[in-house]
Amino acid sequence: xxxxxxxxxxxxxxxxxxxxxxxxxxxxxxxxxxxxxxxxxxxxxxxxxxxxxxxxxxxxxxxxxxxxxxxxxxxxxxxxxxxxxxxxxxxxxxxxxxxxxxxxxxxxxxxxxxxxxxxxxxxxxxxxxxxxxxxxxxxxxxxxxxxxxxxxxxxxxxxxxxxxxxxxxxxxxxxxxxxxxxxxxxxxxxxxxxxxxxxxxxxxxxxxxxxxxxxxxxxxxxxxxxxxxxxxxxxxxxxxxxxxxxxxxxxxxxxxxxxxxxxxxxxxxxxxxxxxxxxxxxxxxxxxxxxxxxxxxxxxxxxxxxxxxxxxxxxxxxxxxxxxxxxxxxxxxxxxxxxxxxxxxxxxxxxxxxxxxxxxxxxxxxxxxxxxxxxxxxxxxxxxxxxxxxxxxxxxxxxxxxxxxxxxxxxxxxxxxxxxxxxxxxxxxxxxxxxxxxxxxxxx
Amino acid sequence: xxxxxxxxxxxxxxxxxxxxxxxxxxxxxxxxxxxxxxxxxxxxxxxxxxxxxxxxxxxxxxxxxxxxxxxxxxxxxxxxxxxxxxxxxxxxxxxxxxxxxxxxxxxxxxxxxxxxxxxxxxxxxxxxxxxxxxxxxxxxxxxxxxxxxxxxxxxxxxxxxxxxxxxxxxxxxxxxxxxxxxxxxxxxxxxxxxxxxxxxxxxxxxxxxxxxxxxxxxxxxxxxxxxxxxxxxxxxxxxxxxxxxxxxxxxxxxxxxxxxxxxxxxxxxxxxxxxxxxxxxxxxxxxxxxxxxxxxxxxxxxxxxxxxxxxxxxxxxxxxxxxxxxxxxxxxxxxxxxxxxxxxxxxxxxxxxxxxxxxxxxxxxxxxxxxxxxxxxxxxxxxxxxxxxxxxxxxxxxxxxxxxxxxxxxxxxxxxxxxxxxxxxxxxxxxxxxxxxxxxxxxxxxxxxxxxxxxxxxxxxxxxxxxxxxxxxxxxxxxxxxxxxxxxx
Numbered sequence: 001x002x003x004x005x006x007x008x009x010x011x012x013x014x015x016x017x018x019x020x021x022x023x024x025x026x027x028x029x030x031x032x033x034x035x036x037x038x039x040x041x042x043x044x045x046x047x048x049x050x051x052x053x054x055x056x057x058x059x060x061x062x063x064x065x066x067x068x069x070x071x072x073x074x075x076x077x078x079x080x081x082x083x084x085x086x087x088x089x090x091x092x093x094x095x096x097x098x099x100x101x102x103x104x105x106x107x108x109x110x111x112x113x114x115x116x117x118x119x120x121x122x123x124x125x126x127x128x129x130x131x132x133x134x135x136x137x138x139x140x141x142x143x144x145x146x147x148x149x150x151x152x153x154x155x156x157x158x159x160x161x162x163x164x165x166x167x168x169x170x171x172x173x174x175x176x177x178x179x180x181x182x183x184x185x186x187x188x189x190x191x192x193x194x195x196x197x198x199x200x201x202x203x204x205x206x207x208x209x210x211x212x213x214x215x216x217x218x219x220x221x222x223x224x225x226x227x228x229x230x231x232x233x234x235x236x237x238x239x240x241x242x243x244x245x246x247x248x249x250x251x252x253x254x255x256x257x258x259x260x261x262x263x264x265x266x267x268x269x270x271x272x273x274x275x276x277x278x279x280x281x282x283x284x285x286x287x288x289x290x291x292x293x294x295x296x297x298x299x300x301x302x303x304x305x306x307x308x309x310x311x312x313x314x315x316x317x318x319x320x321x322x323x324x325x326x327x328x329x330x331x332x333x334x335x336x337x338x339x340x341x342x343x344x345x346x347x348x349x350x351x352x353x354x355x356x357x358x359x360x361x362x363x364x365x366x367x368x369x370x371x372x373x374x375x376x377x378x379x380x381x382x383x384x385x386x387x388x389x390x391x392x393x394x395x396x397x398x399x400x401x402x403x404x405x406x407x408x409x410x411x412x413x414x415x416x417x418x419x420x421x422x423x424x425x426x427x428x429x430x431x432x433x434x435x436x437x438x439x440x441x442x443x444x
Numbered sequence: 445x446x447x448x449x450x451x452x453x454x455x456x457x458x459x460x461x462x463x464x465x466x467x468x469x470x471x472x473x474x475x476x477x478x479x480x481x482x483x484x485x486x487x488x489x490x491x492x493x494x495x496x497x498x499x500x501x502x503x504x505x506x507x508x509x510x511x512x513x514x515x516x517x518x519x520x521x522x523x524x525x526x527x528x529x530x531x532x533x534x535x536x537x538x539x540x541x542x543x544x545x546x547x548x549x550x551x552x553x554x555x556x557x558x559x560x561x562x563x564x565x566x567x568x569x570x571x572x573x574x575x576x577x578x579x580x581x582x583x584x585x586x587x588x589x590x591x592x593x594x595x596x597x598x599x600x601x602x603x604x605x606x607x608x609x610x611x612x613x614x615x616x617x618x619x620x621x622x623x624x625x626x627x628x629x630x631x632x633x634x635x636x637x638x639x640x641x642x643x644x645x646x647x648x649x650x651x652x653x654x655x656x657x658x659x660x661x662x663x664x665x666x667x668x669x670x671x672x673x674x675x676x677x678x679x680x681x682x683x684x685x686x687x688x689x690x691x692x693x694x695x696x697x698x699x700x701x702x703x704x705x706x707x708x709x710x711x712x713x714x715x716x717x718x719x720x721x722x723x724x725x726x727x728x729x730x731x732x733x734x735x736x737x738x739x740x741x742x743x744x745x746x747x748x749x750x751x752x753x754x755x756x757x758x759x760x761x762x763x764x765x766x767x768x769x770x771x772x773x774x775x776x777x778x779x780x781x782x783x784x785x786x787x788x789x790x791x792x793x794x795x796x797x798x799x800x801x802x803x804x805x806x807x808x809x810x811x812x813x814x815x816x817x818x819x820x821x822x823x824x825x826x827x828x829x830x831x832x833x834x835x836x837x838x839x840x841x842x843x844x845x846x847x848x849x850x851x852x853x854x855x856x857x858x859x860x861x862x863x864x865x866x867x868x869x870x871x872x873x874x875x876x877x878x879x880x881x882x883x884x885x886x887x888x889x890x891x892x893x894x895x896x897x898x899x900x901x902x903x904x905x906x907x908x909x910x911x912x913x914x915x916x917x918x919x920x921x922x923x924x925x926x927x928x929x930x931x932x933x
Contacts, residue, residue, distance in 0.1 A: 004791060007870075028800055029793075057775075066535035078538050098520050101718040106842065140573065167763060271536070272537070274769060332719050333718075333720060346485045377469070
């Protein structure tokens with residue numbers, strides 16, 4: 001009796017060995033030279049039955065303070081938005097869950113059409129012409145955008161606004177040496193990026209990447225930043241929060257060449273940071289430089305509409321070392337969760353989502369008796385000055401069952417006393433009142 | 445079938461968002477959205493039907509046999525989906541303080557221990573998002589290692605096999621290395637003479653899949669490792685085919701210095717129609733300082749042990765994706781490992797047995813370019829059918845759909861003409877394997893008797909063969925909405 005999910009009986013095994021013409025399974029492994037064969041048993045924990053496994057995992061999960069047991073105002077890139085009830089049952093359909101990349105289109109029209117619909121939705125959100133089928137996350141898509149920009153412009157300098165999510169900047173810097181890129185960061189002035197400083201840095205740059213809203217929750221003058229990049233001949237790349245795009249302008253409408261971002265807030269659980277989906281959309285002129293899968297519409301032998309993976313001459317399995325990326329596995333199932341959520345929201349729901357986030361952020365600003373760190377328009381996050389280090393405030397507040405937010409001093413020098421509070425439509429005014437009371441107590 | 449946008453009716457809706465009766469702050473006019481995005485407008489009922497109908501037009505492992513070579517399409521246990529949805533996992537914020545994420549960190553640390561044991565290498569990063577990102581991470585580690593030794597400028601070339609997945613050469617380019625290719629012998633091993641001629645002090649390392657994409661274990665692997673190590677170069681193991689050797693042979697023992705795993709292949713993260721995946725990387729001790737940041741570490745032992753994310757890593761290559769990696773993938777793969785325990789060895793043994801059983805059943809009907817026992821997969825050629833009857837690997841693949849089987853990988857590896865790459869995995873019962881052998885035999889007979897049936901296949905799917913050339917020539921990559929009526933009209 002073996003553990004796991006094997007299907008063969010002893011009798012099956014004997015019959016199969018006889019058909020192969022060997023006397024034991026070991027004989028099949030004789031092609032492995034003896035010195036590199038592994039002779040002992042694996043030193044791993046013992047097997048668990050399904051009910052034991054469930055119990056053990058429940059015990060591990062219970063050691064985590066999740067956003068259902070702690071009133072949480074953590075954001076800073078990942079958010080506790082509501083995931084509609086229809087999402088999980090659809091994603092758990094085995095035809096979606098247990099399929100792979102649709103290499104065989106006649107067998108995969110369901111996922112191909114869904115990706116086509118996802119690409120359309122991302123283009124509508126961002127005002128772009130083309131979207132890929134998804135990137136790994138909202139961080140790696142920034143590195144993808146740099147690779148595209150390098151080849152599109154022949155330039156090797158990348159300009160990053162310091163108000164971009166710090167982890168986005170870290171990922172770009174990790175990829176930069178291999179891509180042959182130099183990274184320049186432009187600091188903020190009072191919580192937002194100055195277009196004149198971007199204009200100066202963008203000279204000879206391949207791309208300028210800036211956020212909207214930014215990591216501090218503030219609204220950037222995104223049209224001016226895009227214009228500053230383009231005037232210098234650099235590609236303008238906006239890193240946007242998709243939950244904001246019902247109320248904030250689409251990057252395509254203010255002249256961006258690419259729009260990228262983290263999709264998690266639309267349809268994915270927080271899941272301690274992944275898996276989620278990153279989106280990457282561009283103007284049509286860059287379509288042949290995009291990384292990863294793209295689905296296109298075509299017809300079958302009878303002239304019926306159908307969908308296929310297309311423009312595959314960009315990809316590694318065809319172009320090998322000349323490919324636009326090494327990407328194979330992407331985040332299709334998570335992106336499908338995004339599409340279902342966008343369909344559930346519709347244009348009206350997406351606008352309401354953005355409005356509720358903004359109104360709750362405004363309410364937080366009003367109720368919390370701490371000075372805002374920046375006097376700016378905000379979307380769903382507000383940075384507050386704390387009278388003692390934000391990490392201490394967080395530690396104390398958690399003792400009251402409230403996680404008040406993210407300590408910006410983790411990433412920014414001189415901001416040890418800045419606390420970034422995030423709201424979503426799941427936080428109520430009463431929740432914010434409770435946060436305000438706890439902060440008053442621990443800061444008082 | 446209609447697109448969801450074609451079912452949309454203006455003003456119809458599903459979800460509603462609470463407003464809490466609060467005033468909505470003004471967005472400065474220059475930053476405010478002018479035209480709303482044309483998202484679908486449907487009642488919830490119709491959204492559910494739309495995606496249910498799309499699911500009906502798709503095929504997964506849950507639907508039937510899926511011997512897609514190199515992708516390891518095994519059963520994905522349903523209990524793992526239940527586990528990953530536990531609120532303590534699904535609703536855990538990645539910026540939660542370490543003290544509030546001890547269960548997640550413990551799980552990740554335990555997963556690292558099992559992965560290290562399987563690879564025979566001591567140090568593991570879980571961060572990479574997929575196998576291809578694991579490859580790139582491995583090459584960045586090489587770059588950092590050689591730069592640290594003052595050999596960064598000198599070592600500018602990576603060697604890959606002519607049988608390699610396309611990701612290998614693509615990763616080499618993205619990491620900023622030059623590419624050199626090495627040939628394969630008639631037995632399917634790396635050509636050692638070719639290697640000796642190409643490995644020198646400019647070589648940073650080798651990228652190799654073992655067993656190879658031909659499904660064959662490289663019998664000269666120890667000599668291969670010596671050739672590279674003698675020149676001070678490193679060996680990278682592409683773990684795409686790890687499902688063949690878990691508990692049977694460890695990459696670290698073969699001489700590899702860096703290994704990536706595909707959690708979505710070997711350890712059953714569902715493939716999700718294209719992803720997500722997970723691509724952890726294991727390394728020898730000397731390479732540990734360069735691993736991405738943060739790393740999951742344990743302080744103390746036994747009941748008093750605590751876990752944390754270590755960000756104090758001055759020599760690290762940096763961060764390759766957000767946070768500490770795709771946590772939900774870790775949960776499922778760790779659950780899969782714990783359901784086998786040391787019997788993970790039986791997993792690989794059965795995968796190899798199943799593949800060899802199919803090979804034995806099909807060797808008389810299709811050409812077998814490398815006549816050896818295979819590992820977890822094997823490659824047949826339809827070259828004979830093409831010469832005699834004009835039937836290609838593509839035709840065989842399309843006809844298999846009429847037998848309710850997902851086709852194997854075709855036209856790969858490139859060294860085999862009309863290749864059919866077949867990987868049954870360990871979770872299939874013998875009856876499925878027997879039925880597949882019968883299907884493949886009947887298709888070989890049809891090739892001779894009624895080739896037009898194959899040329900017209902598939903006959904049982906919602907669409908017939910699709911015009912891929914047209915799709916690429918005139919790309920339509922999003923829905924064409926009817927023109928907007930002018931505002932105020």
